[in-house]
Amino acid sequence: MAQGSGDQRAVGIADPEESSPNMIVYRKIEDIITKMQDDKTGGVPIRTVKSFLSKIPSVVTGTDIVQWLMKNLSIEDPVEAIHVGSLIAAQGYVFPISDHVLTVKDDGTFYRFQAPYFWPSNCWEPENTDYAIYLCKRTMQNKARLELADYEAENLARLQRAFARKWEFIFMQAEAQVKIDRKKDKTERKILDSQERAFWDVHRPVPGCVNTTEMDIRKCRRLKNPQKSVYGVTEESQSQSPVHIPSQPIRKTTKEDVRKQITFLNAQIDRHCLKMSKVAESLIAYTEQYVEYDPLITPAEPSNPWVSDDIALWDIEMSKEPSQQRVKRWGFSFDEILKDQVGRDQFLRFLESEFSSENLRFWLAVQDLKKQPLQDVAKRVEEIWQEFLAPGAPSAINLDSHSYEITSQNVKDGGRYTFEDAQEHIYKLMKSDSYARFLRSNAYQDLLLAKKKPESEQGRRTSLEKFTRSVAYIEKTHSQVNQLDDKCLELHLRKGSQGEEQQCVCLRIQGWRESLKVGLCRLQAVVPNSLYTEYHPAFSDLQRLALQPSRIKKKKI
Amino acid sequence: MATDGLHENETLASLKSEAESLKGKLEEERAKLHDVELHQVAERVEALGQFVMKTRRTLKGHGNKVLCMDWCKDKRRIVSSSQDGKVIVWDSFTTNKEHAVTMPCTWVMACAYAPSGCAIACGGLDNKCSVYPLTFDKNENMAAKKKSVAMHTNYLSACSFTNSDMQILTASGDGTCALWDVESGQLLQSFHGHGADVLCLDLAPSETGNTFVSGGCDKKAMVWDMRSGQCVQAFETHESDINSVRYYPSGDAFASGSDDATCRLYDLRADREVAIYSKESIIFGASSVDFSLSGLGLIVFSESTHRYLRIESEIVPCN
Numbered sequence: 102m103a104q105g106s107g108d109q110r111a112v113g114i115a116d117p118e119e120s121s122p123n124m125i126v127y128r129k130i131e132d133i134i135t136k137m138q139d140d141k142t143g144g145v146p147i148r149t150v151k152s153f154l155s156k157i158p159s160v161v162t163g164t165d166i167v168q169w170l171m172k173n174l175s176i177e178d179p180v181e182a183i184h185v186g187s188l189i190a191a192q193g194y195v196f197p198i199s200d201h202v203l204t205v206k207d208d209g210t211f212y213r214f215q216a217p218y219f220w221p222s223n224c225w226e227p228e229n230t231d232y233a234i235y236l237c238k239r240t241m242q243n244k245a246r247l248e249l250a251d252y253e254a255e256n257l258a259r260l261q262r263a264f265a266r267k268w269e270f271i272f273m274q275a276e277a278q279v280k281i282d283r284k285k286d287k288t289e290r291k292i293l294d295s296q297e298r299a300f301w302d303v304h305r306p307v308p309g310c311v312n313t314t315e316m317d318i319r320k321c322r323r324l325k326n327p328q329k330s331v332y333g334v335t336e337e338s339q340s341q342s343p344v345h346i347p348s349q350p351i352r353k354t355t356k357e358d359v360r361k362q363i364t365f366l367n368a369q370i371d372r373h374c375l376k377m378s379k380v381a382e383s384l385i386a387y388t389e390q391y392v393e394y395d396p397l398i399t400p401a402e403p404s405n406p407w408v409s410d411d412i413a414l415w416d417i418e419m420s421k422e423p424s425q426q427r428v429k430r431w432g433f434s435f436d437e438i439l440k441d442q443v444g445r446d447q448f449l450r451f452l453e454s455e456f457s458s459e460n461l462r463f464w465l466a467v468q469d470l471k472k473q474p475l476q477d478v479a480k481r482v483e484e485i486w487q488e489f490l491a492p493g494a495p496s497a498i499n500l501d502s503h504s505y506e507i508t509s510q511n512v513k514d515g516g517r518y519t520f521e522d523a524q525e526h527i528y529k530l531m532k533s534d535s536y537a538r539f540l541r542s543n544a545y546q547d548l549l550l551a552k553k554k555p556e557s558e559q560g561r562r563t564s565l566e567k568f569t570r571s572v573a574y575i576e577k578t579h580s581q582v583n584q585l586d587d588k589c590l591e592l593h594l595r596k597g598s599q600g601e602e603q604q605c606v607c608l609r610i611q612g613w614r615e616s617l618k619v620g621l622c623r624l625q626a627v628v629p630n631s632l633y634t635e636y637h638p639a640f641s642d643l644q645r646l647a648l649q650p651s652r653i654k655k656k657k658i
Numbered sequence: 659m660a661t662d663g664l665h666e667n668e669t670l671a672s673l674k675s676e677a678e679s680l681k682g683k684l685e686e687e688r689a690k691l692h693d694v695e696l697h698q699v700a701e702r703v704e705a706l707g708q709f710v711m712k713t714r715r716t717l718k719g720h721g722n723k724v725l726c727m728d729w730c731k732d733k734r735r736i737v738s739s740s741q742d743g744k745v746i747v748w749d750s751f752t753t754n755k756e757h758a759v760t761m762p763c764t765w766v767m768a769c770a771y772a773p774s775g776c777a778i779a780c781g782g783l784d785n786k787c788s789v790y791p792l793t794f795d796k797n798e799n800m801a802a803k804k805k806s807v808a809m810h811t812n813y814l815s816a817c818s819f820t821n822s823d824m825q826i827l828t829a830s831g832d833g834t835c836a837l838w839d840v841e842s843g844q845l846l847q848s849f850h851g852h853g854a855d856v857l858c859l860d861l862a863p864s865e866t867g868n869t870f871v872s873g874g875c876d877k878k879a880m881v882w883d884m885r886s887g888q889c890v891q892a893f894e895t896h897e898s899d900i901n902s903v904r905y906y907p908s909g910d911a912f913a914s915g916s917d918d919a920t921c922r923l924y925d926l927r928a929d930r931e932v933a934i935y936s937k938e939s940i941i942f943g944a945s946s947v948d949f950s951l952s953g954l955g956l957i958v959f960s961e962s963t964h965r966y967l968r969i970e971s972e973i974v975p976c977n
Contacts, residue, residue: 122899122917122943129919129941174939185939318765318783319815319831319855319875320899320917359673365889366680375927376691380910381699384925384932384953387908388703391952398954406751407714415733439865468865472822474841518885528866 121323123316127192127222134194137169138214145169150211158288160198160211167207183207191313193221196299201250201307203299213292219300219331221314226327227304230271233260234332235301237275242282252308274334300331390433394426423447428548432540435532439464447548451539459496460527460535463489467524471517479515486512490523500526688930696923696932703954717748719755725782726816730771737778739766745780747792757792759800768817770826779807779826781814787828789840808838815857818870820884827870827884829856835872837884849882851889858902864909871912873900879914879924893924895931902946907953915944921958 137144145165150157163186170182186205189195190212196203198211205212219225236257239249249257264271282290306312316324329335393399406412417424423443431438431447438444445465452458466489470481489498490508500508504526511519539545721742728737734751743764747757762784769780772789781787787808790800808814812831819826820837825846829835835849835856854875862869868884879900881891898917905912911925911932920936921944935956946959 125898125917125919126942133941170939175937176939181939185941188941319767319813319857354670354674356668356670356673359670359677362677363673363680365892366677366684369891369929370680370684370687372929374688374691374929375925376693377696377928377930377932378694378699380925380928380932381694381696383927384696384906384908384911385700385703387906387910388952388954391907392954395950395952395954397950398952412751436865472820472824474824475839475844475846476841521885525866 121325122320123324124222127220130189130192130194131220131222133170133174133189134214136173137166143169143173147214156288157198157211157291159292160213163197163206163208163210163212166195166205166212179207191303191311193219193299193303193313196295196302198295201298201302202310203302203306213295213299215299216293216296219296221303224325224327225300225304225331226314226329227331228329229260230264230267230334231330231332232256232301232305233264233271234274234278234334235297236260237271238278238282241275241279250307256305274332278332297331394430423548425549425551428545431545432549435528435536438536438539447544448536448539451542451544452535454544455535455538457535459489459498460531462496463498463520464524464527464531467520470520473517478517482512482515482517482519485520498523498527499530688928691928692930715750715753717750717753719746719748719758720744725765725767726769726780728769728771728818730775731773732775735771735775737769737771737780739769739780739782741765745769745778745790747778757800759790759804761788765813768814768828770817770819772819772823773821774823777823779817779819781808781817781828783813785810785813785830787814787817787826787838789826805840805843807840807843808836810834810836812855815855816859818859818861820861827859827861829859829872829874831855833874835859835870835882847884847887849887849889851880851882851892852876852878857899860903860905860912862909863905863907867909871903871905873903873914873916875899877916879903879912881912881926891926891929893931895922896920898943901944904947904949907949907951913947913949913956915947915958915960917943919943919960921947921956923956 136142138147140147145161147159147161150160166186167179167182170176170185171179174182174185176182176185183205186195187203190197190203190205193203194215195205195212196215197205198213200210236249236253239253240257261268282293285293304314396405401414403413403417404411406414418427421443423441427441427443431441431444438448445461449458449461452461463485466481466485470478470485473481486494488494489496490500490505490512500523504522508520508523511522717736717738720738720740721744723741724738725741726739730736734749735756736748736750737745738748739745739761741764743761743766745759745761745766746755748755757778761780761782763782766780766782768782768787769778771778775792777789777791779787779789786806789805789807791803791805793800793803807826808817808828810828810830810832812833814828814830816829817826824840826838826840827835828838833850833852833854833856835852836845837847837849838844839846849872852872852874856872856874858874859870859872862871869881869890870884871879871881873879877894877896877898877900879893879896880889882888883890893914896914896916896918897920900914900916902915903912904914906923910927911923913921913923915921919940919942920934922931922935923933924930925932935958940960942960944958944960948957949955950957
């Protein structure tokens, strides 16, 4: 359950090593394991099971473990409980007595708990000499249940080759271990042997199993000094592993640091904050508004490409004809329309019809400035100044005198944030004025309602389709801008398929070189009793290809 | 409280106690505005219900753990980097590998796709962030065109292009974040304030904004102003490393995933933690978090399980 964040708990940590990410996990698991074994408080039933020739001491079934987890960790789904059990097993806290693979199954398989000596929280990092001693020891004991598995036999052979010189030492250690073990009680030995084997299953896993002792290299530095031998063997050549150099904090806190902190805290106290209720309302309102656009919740139309393997949705999104849903989104906030290329173009066209496009073009130019490489910044700053702000500028924007002052000062330094203040003003201006009017405009409303145009709609569509195809052809064949010369392309649109009265339009696209402006025209379809103008979005593509900043020159035909 | 002038007779201890008392006062002020819990208000939103996540594609090719990945703006290409030192660009829809490069170091912990789709950035134990332009010319050796952009004094943990191919934001084990100009490799701004390794960062989704959030091993999440290099807000409620941070789609809040096995939601306008997501059965830390488009769903990845949490109130596990 999500909890309220009323009390911000102060975390008092006595031992910094205890707070290392691994330790946190280990302590949690150990807490669970301890509770699980506590029969006074409803732990799992650990018992000795009679097998046909002998007894199996101290085991619990997988089902018991799973049931206990479900009950005590509030898990509803058994699959989840099995998963949690397996995670605990993979870390080495519980293990199946008859398998090297450390998972938990929801059945009658027997499991045993690991001895605290072998717990991962002791930071074991056993060396290969230890492993060699262990495998050697196993071969000395003539018991069927201690026979080496294939991979273990291979490992032993490999170790014998690697440690050829000190094998005598290893052999002696193994013998010593065997002697110690023999002194123990039979039942105790069974348990200890299995626990020891489980320890090695964690640190030298079966091929194919994930080695859970592998650490994230970013977190290594904070670990305790590792213990290198479970058998108490100290190696002279053992040096401290480079990744285990205890990490110090980056640098000691100085007075200056604390003074900065105090300044920061004071600033935070002075900050005007919103009430939780307002904040919650806002977050939820956002979600509610966008839920229909969220493919994880509302199935995408026509289909989610990842589900249906059909990329129709992406094709539609790439096309210049915006869907009703997309157009609706532009109305959610000013940022939405600025984010969407098609929305921007529509808004720009609207502003042009009002002869106030310089604001948006300025805003776009400043956004573009911030994306420039450092070496180009000064030049672009000058260009923007000349175009929009200098006395007599061709696209003069309207700034209040205060902003103008600040900006003209900034221009002297020519950094990428020169126009930040001005841009903010213009943004607010557009948001409260032009954007609001755009949303009320016919152009937007028509798109929003996907208004059906009378009869010639069909004809116009066909013409548009043909036109689009032609444009696409041009784009494809003339993709290398530098290779073009002053071609004048004329496209004749045919009459509508219904044969109705429609004025043909002859389009001319002049010049593709950077120095020439891209000519645009309006496509006019005359229908009885009304005049309709359409601005084909494909032109913005052409314009981009010509590598010009937003300079759209209208050309009446 | 005197914050101006330097009082030489101020000891470190007295300054620290002043800071502590300010922290207490700040907490008091914030608590006054805490009039309701998020999950209470969220009750009116329809629950996500049992959500079954299906694997749609499996991309095989890395030789070891995959440490990082990033989507291209075309929603199908992906760049991924691995512990084995390889960085691969995939068309995940077809599962084809389009580019591959071997880094000179293992543990490539960070990778990012450029907004134009024409380049990738990556780095890790080499302490650097390098940019590789993507070319479809079969004869070109991708590694030859490598450009070294960022230099840190410890491992690179995260990197991200800003909304342009020309700037990269990096986070490092040396405790700092930095903004670089790709062309010249020049440091544009550095961000100091974390007390330990910075593990993750995320840029604010605004068209006009200039901020980003970072999370680190000092358990702090900090919000920075890219222009001034100053930390504008900080949050310290996690109990262990913050592995991943992600802005809520509106940009007003962000979520963090930590080794303390919780995810938390912090709102920037309330300047406060507004929700904690945890469950008794979740033992391992969260390594990665992200929001669904509407913000309704928060997807969390943790130690080979995926859990789907509903943002406002409860956790709904899934397969």
